[in-house]
């Protein structure tokens with residue numbers, strides 16, 4: 001049960017302040033947790049060390065002397081007798097201390113400078129006991145102060161404490177000796193000891209993860225029970241015939257993933273599966289075999305790509321793959337002529353197309369399949385949870401496969417994609433050479449020019465990636481147009497330079513890409529290579545400007561584009577950032593070529609929202625829980641969530657589930 005801030009006894013003015021921090025009711029307020037604690041202990045003078053934060057009580061024994069500067073600034077000095085020691089206190093910008101009376105009792109908080117000297121941050125007339133202890137420090141926004149937050153929580157807690165109910169079912173509170181919610185809230189906000197903080201965290205983290213896991217289970221259950229489809233019938237061997245035509249064998253992980261997908265397709269449970277693996281690990285092929293099985297069962301399939309160029313690339317590679325079969329494939333994107341589109345849509349509804357590849361254009365309502373059986377979406381960060389929902393609704397009970405090139409460790413995937421089954425490709429096809437990556441502490445092409453000239457002389461091609469398109473956009477980052485002009489001049493008459501960015505028309509983009517893939521352009525400058533996803537095996541070098549502006553996973557994906565052929569790729573990360581943290585982060589890419597490791601590091605450093613892009617809104621809001629460190633609690637709560645779901649009839653479990661159902665939209669919105 002949650003109460004309005006007014007019912008918490010707060011004034012309209014205070015409520016307005018709290019609203020700015022997204023605090024709208026008692027639940028929000030009580031779960032506005034401190035991010036750290038300050039400890040104030042009274043330590044005897046003889047034990048003070050220089051630079052210690054100190055608090056002490058004493059009597060004013062000298063009249064404060066104040067010197068005023070310009071702009072209302074001032075410094076005041078006075079002496080305080082504390083026990084038998086005289087302390088010289090300095091305090092800035094409190095000229096009113098001159099009104100203090102001799103013999104007055106004071107509490108001083110400040111920094112010990114040595115030689116009996118303290119620089120005070122504040123002084124008070126109240127007894128010292130009121131300041132000693134562990135003080136929570138809250139995140140602040142706008143004009144909100146620590147005192148505001150502290151005070152609001154105190155007021156609300158005192159008013160409501162007898163109404164605070166447990167959320168976690170009692171059975172589990174007893175089993176793990178957790179705290180009652182009321183005590184947990186008190187101990188996290190007004191702890192009397194470190195042990196209280198520890199106990200409160202233990203309970204509140206468990207509560208967070210338990211809620212999340214029950215929510216995930218409910219979603220999965222809803223998906224499973226309402227969405228049976230008829231299992232597709234096809235012969236597994238026939239599917240693999242297509243793979244036998246290839247010049248290589250499937251890797252073990254590919255084989256396992258294909259089998260997992262085929263099992264889903266043939267069962268009457270609707271597939272809702274994530275296929276994750278590094279760029280170039282062979283996901284598309286795995287998905288294609290699923291689409292082939294769908295075709296063999298007599299149904300249509302769709303493959304969705306985030307950009308037009310990628311859609312065309314998928315189209316091309318599927319066409320090649322399916323050449324030995326009679327599968328009919330088409331590609332749909334918004335730039336198609338109206339006539340061509342109409343023809344395509346007619347064919348689609350008449351089942352003269354078996355597999356439709358395309359961009360988001362496929363999601364539009366006028367795109368009607370005759371008998372859609374499976375949808376594959378190539379995520380590359382760009383499909384939101386809502387778009388995926390729309391896709392699922394597109395077909396009547398279609399099987400859904402999501403491909404992600406940002407692979408994440410399994411335990412994490414189970415949290416972040418908890419609503420899906422997961423297939424993982426960890427091993428790369430044989431013979432792939434890792435991209436050699438260098439960090440260059442200068443944001444200039446010229447620092448690698450010799451290496452570039454060498455590669456160009458060998459007839460190899462180069463990608464150059466910039467964060468911005470035009471100068472005006474982001475004046476701190478190098479931009480494509482500038483670099484394009486410089487390089488054109490520099491290589492004039494020797495090599496051709498091309499430019500590709502998001503603001504170009506799709507035909508223009510297409511032309512440039514075409515020329516690059518035919519080696520008519522040797523140096524391609526582009527905003528992100530996701531836009532240039534076309535497989536150009538001869539491109540072996542990538543230069544990334546302002547590398548510190550990208551996430552590690554994204555950089556790793558980008559360099560995956562030059563790991564396509566059997567020549568060794570070389571990637572130069574350029575940055576003039578001096579920020580040690582940024583540089584350390586980039587160094588991860590020099591050491592590791594494993595997308596799982598890299599994304600884990602990225603997640604650890606930046607949190608899940610950043611990395612998973614549009615899925616951000618689906619990332620559960622763990623306030624206290626740490627998905628890296630709290631694996632024990634996570635795993636236990638996962639098991640307990642199952643138990644709760646399986647024992648819905650117990651009143652306490654039922655109450656808990658009802659509560660989650662009310663809240664769970666916030667998990668998967």
Ligand code: ADP
Pocket residue numbers: 248249250251254277278279280281282283284285286405429430
């Ligand atoms: P992803 O979609 O994971 O980025 P792709 O499916 O596009 O990767 O595969 C990248 C390249 O590797 C393609 O040219 C594909 O034909 C090739 N490939 C896929 N599987 C294998 C394999 N088992 N052995 C060798 N090459 C493979």
Ligand code: MG
Pocket residue numbers: 280283284378
């Ligand atoms: Mg791919």
